[in-house]
Amino acid sequence: MPAGSRPRTKLDLDPAVVRTARALARRAGRPVVKLARSHTTVSVERATLRLAGLEGADSDGIPWVNRLVDAVRADAGLEHGVALPVWHAMGTGEHADLVQLAQKAAAGSVTFRVPEGAAAGKAGRAARRDVGRGITRIDRRRKERERLIARIGDPPQRPWIYLIVATGDIYEDIPQARAAAREGADVVAVIRSTGQSLLDYVPEGATREGYAGTYATQENFRLMRAALDDVSRELGRYVRLTNYASGLCMPEMATMAGLERLDMMLNDSMYGILFRDINPIRTFVDQRFSRQVHARAGIIINTGEDNYLTTADAVDEAHTVTVSQLLNEFFAKEAGLEDWQLGLGHAFEINPDLPDSFRLELAHAMLARELFPAAPLKWMPPTKHMTGDVFRGYLLDGFFNLVGAMTGQGILLVGMMTEAVVTPWLSDRDLALQNVRYVLGAAGKLHEDFRPEAGGFIAGRARQVLGEAVELLEKINRDVTHPIPLLGAIADGTFGITRRPADRGKGLDGVVRRADGYVNPAIDILDLSPNVGMGRPGAKRSVTGSPRAN
C-alpha cells in the first residue's frame, strides 16, 4: 500500500508488522482451540447443569452440580458429557427435577449410563430444551442491561472509573459498593476470597466470611447487582459490576455472571496457568466455554496482563504483555466476543527511578491503544513500585492517570496511595478519586493535541516492543518439539521463569477427552452464536484505524 493512502496514526505502526503479529497469534492459538474442542472438564459439565437450572447444595455445602457430575462420572464417565446420561435418567419419569436426581445420585440410588439410538436422541432433545432455558435467561439478562443503560444512562466520561470492594462479608460490601458508586465509581469490582480460585466448587448462598475478599456465589452476585441497580437509578448512570471468571470454576462463574447480569468478568487466557499453576488444558477448555458465555451475555472481559509486569521487569518484559493481548484477542474473538467486550489489560509498573520511565509507559500504553483501537483497554495502576511512601505514591498515581487520559483508556482501575500498606481507607479512596478527577478534568482531552514525534523516542519504543512481540510469537510457533507449540512454550517457561507442563498442575484430574458421541447442548447452542469461529481470517478488521480517536 503506498504511503499516504492509509490514515496516519500517532505511532505510525507498519500495518504489515501488525498483520504479521495477529497472524502469528492466530497460528499459535488455533491448535489450542482444537484441543479445547476435543476435551471437556468437570466445570464445563457443571456449568451446563447450572444452565439447566440445577442450584443449591447438600448439607456439607457441596453443590448439587458437583454431586451429580461426580456420580455420572463414576458410572458412565464424562467422555460423552453429562447431558445424555442425566436426561436419560430424567426421561424415566422417576425424578421430579434435577435436584431430586442429584440427591438420589448422591445417595447412590441411581445408576447412570450413556443411552444409544433413539433413547440418545430423546435425551439429547430434552437436555437441549432445559439447557436452552438457561441460555434464554442469559439473553433476557443482556436485554435487561441494554434497557437499563438506555433508560438510566452510561457514565458521561471515558475512562470508566473502576473501584474495588473487598470486606469478606457481602452485607458489608453492599454499603461500601453503594458508597463507592456515589463517590464516582462507574464499575465496582468485588474481589474474591483469593483462595477461591483453587476451589473445585462454587460456594452457595450469601456469605459473610471471606479472606481478603468475598466469596463469589450466585446469591452474592444477585444481592450486589440488585443493590447497584438501586444506586444506578439514584445516580442516573448504570454502575457496572465485576467479578472473576478464573480459577478452577471459570465456566460456572461465567454462567452465574450471565444469569445474574454481571457486567464485566476478569477472564484471562493464560493467567491461571502461569500464576496459579492450574493445568494448561483445563484452563484452555474452561476458558473457551466461559468466553462463549461472556460473548452471549454481553459481558466485557478484563484480561490480566498486569500480572506479567508485577512479577517481571516492566521494560524488559513489555513485549510479553503485547503477546498476551494478541493471544487473548484471538481466543476471545474465536469464542464470539466482539471488540467492545475486550478489556485487554496493561499496567503502569516501570521503575520510576529509571530515566524516561514516563515516556516508556506512554509508549507502551499508546502501542496497546493503536493495536486494539476498538477495545476498551483496562489500565492498571502501579503496585510494584509503591513503596509505602504515600506521598510519592500519590504522585505516581497522578502520572498513571495522566497516561490513561493521554491514551484514551476504556477502564481505569483507580490506584491507591496506600497500595502495599493497608487495604484502602475511606480517605484513601476519596483522595484517589480527587486525583483521577483532577487529571481527567485538566488533561482529559490532551490526546487531541498530543502526537509523538514520528522518529522520536516514544514511537521508536513502541515499534521496538511490537517487534519483540513478533519475535516471541515466532519463537513460540517455531517450537516443534510439542504438537501444540503454545503448550510447549508454556511448558518451557517462555512466559516468565515459570515452567508449566501440560501434564501437570491443579485441576488436571477434571479434564476428560471427548468421545465421538460427546453431547453438550450448551456448547451446541453457543457455537451457533454469530461470531464464533477460528479467528475468521477473511474477516475485515481495522488494524490501524482509530475509531476511538485517541
Place this chain on the structure above:
Amino acid sequence: MVRPYGDTTGDGMVQLSFTLPLPHDKRAEGAALQLAGSMGLEPAMLVHAKGMGPDFTFFVVYGRVNHLVDVSAVQVVEREYPLLSAKDVNQALRSRLRRKLVVVGACIGTDAHTVGIDAILNVKGFAGEKGLEYYREIRVVNLGAQVLVPELVDRAGAERADAVLVSQVVTQRDAHLTNTCEMSAAFREAFPAARRPLLVVGGPRFDESMTAALGVDRIFGRGTTPAEVASYLVHALAKGSP
C-alpha cells in the same frame, strides 16, 4: 534525646491525617483539634478539612508534640551475622555442606503477592543484588503463590530443604501472622527438631523481634536484600541451628 524536626531543631513539629465519622462542620473541626490535643499536639493547627459524603470528614493537622525520644532506649534487632559476598557464600557452603544448599520458597495462604519472594529468589533479584537462584551453591525451588501449608511441608521434605522461605504481603486481619504460625506449627509437627529446615519469613509488615511468638528462626522486614538472606543462611547453618 531528640524531638521531631519540622524546620528548626527542637521544634517538635509533626503532621497527621485522619478521618472522623462526622459530617463536616465547625463541630467536626473542633473534634479533630480535640483528638490532636489528646495525642499530644500542642498547639495543633487544623490545615485541611474536607467532607467525604454526608457522614465523614477528612482532616490534616500540623502541630507540635512535647514528647522527647530517648534514642538510647530504642531496641532493634541488629544484624547478628556478617554480610558476605556471593563468592564468600558459595565458598562457605561448599566447604561446610559439600553439596548444594536447598531453599524452598513460597507465598502461603491466600497471599498472591510473589513480589517479595521473587525479589529474594529470582535471578533478577532486588536493589541491584542478584537473587538466590544466582548462587551456584544454592538450589532454589520457588513454589510461587497461594501454596497450601501441607503442600509446602511435603515439598520441603521431598526436596530435603535446608531452609524454607515464606513471604507474606497481605496483612488483612493479621493474615500474615496467622499464616506464619500455622506454617511453623505444621513444620514442627512434620519434622523432628534436628531435621526441621530453617524457617524464615519475610514481608513488609513483620516485626523482626517476633521470631519466638511466630515459631520461626528468622524474620526479615521491608527492604531486605538477597545477600542478607544468603548470609544469614550461612550463619545459621554454621551455628548448627535449628
